[in-house]
Amino acid sequence: MIKMENVVKKYKGMERPAVNSLSMEIGEGEICVFVGPSGCGKTTTLKMINRIIEPTSGEIYVNGINVIKQDPDKLRQNIGYVIQQIGLFPHMTVFENIAIVPKLLDWKEEEITKRVKELLEVVGLDPEENSSKYPKALSGGQRQRVGVARALAVNPSTMLMDEPFGAVDPVTRSQLQNEFLRLQKKIKKTICFVTHDIDEAIKMGDKIAIMDQGNLVQYDTPENILFNPNSEFVEDFVGSDRSLKVLNLLHIETVLKRDIKTVKMNNDIIVLHNFFENNKKKRAIIVDDSNKVAGYVSRNDLIKGSSSKGWNSIIKPIPTTLPMQATLRDALALMLQYDLVAVPVVEDDNSLVGVVDLNEIRTHIGEAYQEFGQDEEGCSDGAI
Numbered sequence: 001m002i003k004m005e006n007v008v009k010k011y012k013g014m015e016r017p018a019v020n021s022l023s024m025e026i027g028e029g030e031i032c033v034f035v036g037p038s039g040c041g042k043t044t045t046l047k048m049i050n051r052i053i054e055p056t057s058g059e060i061y062v063n064g065i066n067v068i069k070q071d072p073d074k075l076r077q078n079i080g081y082v083i084q085q086i087g088l089f090p091h092m093t094v095f096e097n098i099a100i101v102p103k104l105l106d107w108k109e110e111e112i113t114k115r116v117k118e119l120l121e122v123v124g125l126d127p128e129e130n131s132s133k134y135p136k137a138l139s140g141g142q143r144q145r146v147g148v149a150r151a152l153a154v155n156p157s158t159m160l161m162d163e164p165f166g167a168v169d170p171v172t173r174s175q176l177q178n179e180f181l182r183l184q185k186k187i188k189k190t191i192c193f194v195t196h197d198i199d200e201a202i203k204m205g206d207k208i209a210i211m212d213q214g215n216l217v218q219y220d221t222p223e224n225i226l227f228n229p230n231s232e233f234v235e236d237f238v239g240s241d242r243s244l245k246v247l248n249l250l251h252i253e254t255v256l257k258r259d260i261k262t263v264k265m266n267n268d269i270i271v272l273h274n275f276f277e278n279n280k281k282k283r284a285i286i287v288d289d290s291n292k293v294a295g296y297v298s299r300n301d302l303i304k305g306s307s308s309k310g311w312n313s314i315i316k317p318i319p320t321t322l323p324m325q326a327t328l329r330d331a332l333a334l335m336l337q338y339d340l341v342a343v344p345v346v347e348d349d350n351s352l353v354g355v356v357d358l359n360e361i362r363t364h365i366g367e368a369y370q371e372f373g374q375d376e377e378g379c380s381d382g383a384i
Contacts, residue, residue, distance in 0.1 A: 001025065001026065001027060001028045001061075001062075001063060001064070001190060002025070002026040002032075002049065002060070002061070002062055002158065002190060002192065003024075003025045003026075003059075003060070003061040004022050004023055004024050004025075004045075004058065004059070004060050004061075005023050005058055005059040005060075005061075006021050006022070006023055006057070006058040006059070007019060007021070007022040007023070007045070007048060007055050007057070007058030007059070007060060008020060008021060008022075008055065008056045008057045008058050009041070009044055009048060009053065009055055009056050009214075010056045016213060016214055017056070017214050018041050018044045018214055019041040019044050019045055019048070019055075019214050020041075020213075020214040020215050021058075021215075022041075022045060022058070022215075022216055023216075024209065024216060024219050026190060026192065026207070027190070027206075027207075028157075028190055029188040029189070029190060030190060030191070030206040030207060031184065031191040031193055031204055031205050031206050031207075032191065032192055032193065032205060032206065032207045032208075032209055033193045033194075033195060033200070033201040033204055033205035033207070033208050033209070034046065034192065034193070034194045034195075034209045034211060035194075035195055035196065035197070035198055035201040035208060035209070035210055035211070035237075036196075036210055036211035036212055036217075036237070037196075037212065037237075038196070039213075040211040040212050040213060040214065041211050041213075041214040041215075042194045042209075042211050043162055043194050045192075045211070046160050046162055046192055046194050047160075047162075048060060049062065049067065049079070049158075049160060049192060050067070050072075050075060050076050050079045050081060050160060051067060051068075051070075051072045051075060051076070052076075055068070062075075062079070062157075062158055063157060063158070077101055077104065077105065077154065078154065078156050078157075078158075079156050079158045079159070079160060080151030080152055080153075080156040080158070080159035080160065080189070081151055081159070081160050081161075081162075082144075082147050082148055082151045082159065082160070082161045082162070082164045083147075083161075083162045083163070083164070084162060084163040084164060084165075084166040084167050087147065088135040088143055088146060088147060088150075089135075090134065090135050090136060091134075092134070092135075093131065093132050093133060093134055094120070094125075094130050094131055094132070094133050094134075094135070094138070094146050095116050095131040095132065097135070097146060097150055098115075098116045098119060098120070098146065098149050098150045098153055099112045099115075099116055099153070100150065100153070101150070101153050101154050102115060102153050102154060105154060115153060116131065116149075116153075117131075119149040119152055119153065120149060122149070122152070122183060122186075123145040123146070123148055123149045123179070123183070124145060124179060124348075125142060125145055125146070125149075130142070130146075139172075140167060140168045140169070140172060141168055141172040141175065141176060144164065144165065144167075144168060144176055145176070145179075147164070148164070148180065148183075152187070152189075156189070157189065157190060158189065158190045158191070158192075159189045159190070159191045159192070160191075160192050161191060161192070161193045161194065162194045163194055163195055163196065164176075164180075164193070165177060165200070166195070166196075166197075174330055174333075177200065177203060177204060178323045178325040178326050178330065179323075179325070180204075181203075181204065181325040182323065182324070182325045182348070185325075193205065198237065198238055198239065198245070199245060199248055199329075201222070201225075202222045202225070202226065202245055202248040202249060203248040203327055203329070205222055206221070207219065207220065207221060207222075208220065208221070208222055208225045210225065210234055210237060212233055212237075217230070217231060217233060217234060218230045218231070218234050222248075222249055223249060225238060226238060226242055226245060226246060226249070227242070244329070246365070247327060247328040247329035247332060247361075247365075248327050248328075248329045249327075250327060250328045250364065251325070251326070251327055251328070252322055252324070252326050252327065252328060252330070252331055252345060252356045253324065254328070254364060255328065255356055255357075255360040255361055255363075255364050256345055256353065256354045256355075256356055257354045257355045257356070257357070257360070258353065258354040259354075260285070260352075260354055260355050261275065261279060261284075262284070262285045262286065262287045262291075262352065263275050263284045263285070263286055263287075263297075264286070264287055264288070264289065265286055265287070265288050265289075265294050265312060265315075266288075266289065272284060272297060272302060273302070276299050276302065281299070282298060282299050282300075283296045283297065283298050283299070284296060284297050284298075285318070285344060285352065285355075286315050287352055290351060291351045291352050292346075292349065292350045292351050292352070293318060293321065293344055293346055293350055293351075293352050294315060295315040295316050295317050295318055296315070296316055296318055297314055297315055297316070298316070301314045301316070302314065318344060319338045319340070320334050320337075320338055320340075320343060321343065321344045321345065321346045321350075322334065322343050322344070322345045322346070322356060323345070323346065323347075323348070324345060324346075324347065324353060326345075328356075328361050328364070331343055331356045331361060332358075332361060335358055341357055341358045341359075342355050342356065342357035342358070343355065343356050343357075
């Protein structure tokens with residue numbers, strides 16, 4: 001848990017404090033997202049928690065301990081820190097970058113090796129393939145994952161993340177957001193997350209802290225930030241497209257169709273014919289014996305295909321899938337990008353969970369607005 005009491009940061013020559021009388025609590029295991037215009041004090045607040053910036057006055061507690069009374073170096077060793085530029089040392093391998101803090105704390109070599117391997121697997125990087133690589137050999141998304149792994153090296157209870165996904169392209173950014181939400185379900189860290197993007201804040205945060213000119217203007221759930229802004233500033237900052245932003249509040253599980261019919265790769269072609277005869281479907285999802293997605297076959301391709309060659313020859317790759325952590329906005333974006341009316345949802349190992357389709361998303365918008373205490377005007381067909 002993180003608690004701040006009347007925290008102030010003043011700089012010489014500034015007319016107003018960079019942070020002014022900030023008081024708030026962040027619950028254990030919560031993601032609190034700080035968001036606001038440039039210069040509002042969000043990054044300054046983040047850096048005061050681990051004393052990269054010293055507060056002018058006030059008290060900050062992490063897990064009940066006053067950080068002002070702690071040794072700064074020891075404090076930082078026990079708080080994970082991820083920044084936009086990632087900050088990997090270019091002359092060190094992936095292994096060496098992740099192992100920095102454990103080595104400072106005199107961990108045994110076998111403990112460090114085990115921990116680095118575990119963390120690389122957790123963030124979705126093959127340890128054998130990536131441990132000896134240097135940062136320049138990694139993509140932006142891979143470097144960001146290594147940065148997260150390094151922040152988790154000594155299993156800190158608290159993490160600070162300063163625009164961690166801001167330096168990657170939009171597609172990779174969405175993937176990293178989903179992966180981190182999946183990871184958070186396992187690690188359950190207390191996280192302070194800074195972003196300039198209100199959509200990212202709504203998707204990532206259990207709570208959102210909106211700041212303006214050093215002041216905390218609203219600290220609330222994403223639902224209340226969207227539908228019950230407490231000032232004109234918050235309402236303007238959230239924007240007028242709330243009917244789209246609400247999609248980031250809703251995860252695909254709310255509309256997931258789990259009971260779907262598939263065809264296994266090793267079946268006879270007659271099974272595929274029967275599938276199309278018995279179901280009013282244009283496509284059949286093909287899975288292997290482990291229920292992992294292999295592709296799809298369309299009704300037209302089956303008619304054109306030659307059974308003598310085996311129907312496996314007409315299987316086409318599915319253009320995209322969704323992870324379980326995705327939101328309805330993620331789903332809608334992929335549907336528009338690939339011109340789809342339905343997208344398969346898979347687990348981490350690519351095993352099929354179900355399907356999300358456009359009609360279910362449209363239907364659910366109206367229900368969501370009613371749940372959040374709104375009328376249905378904002379969720380008409382035109383909103384989608």
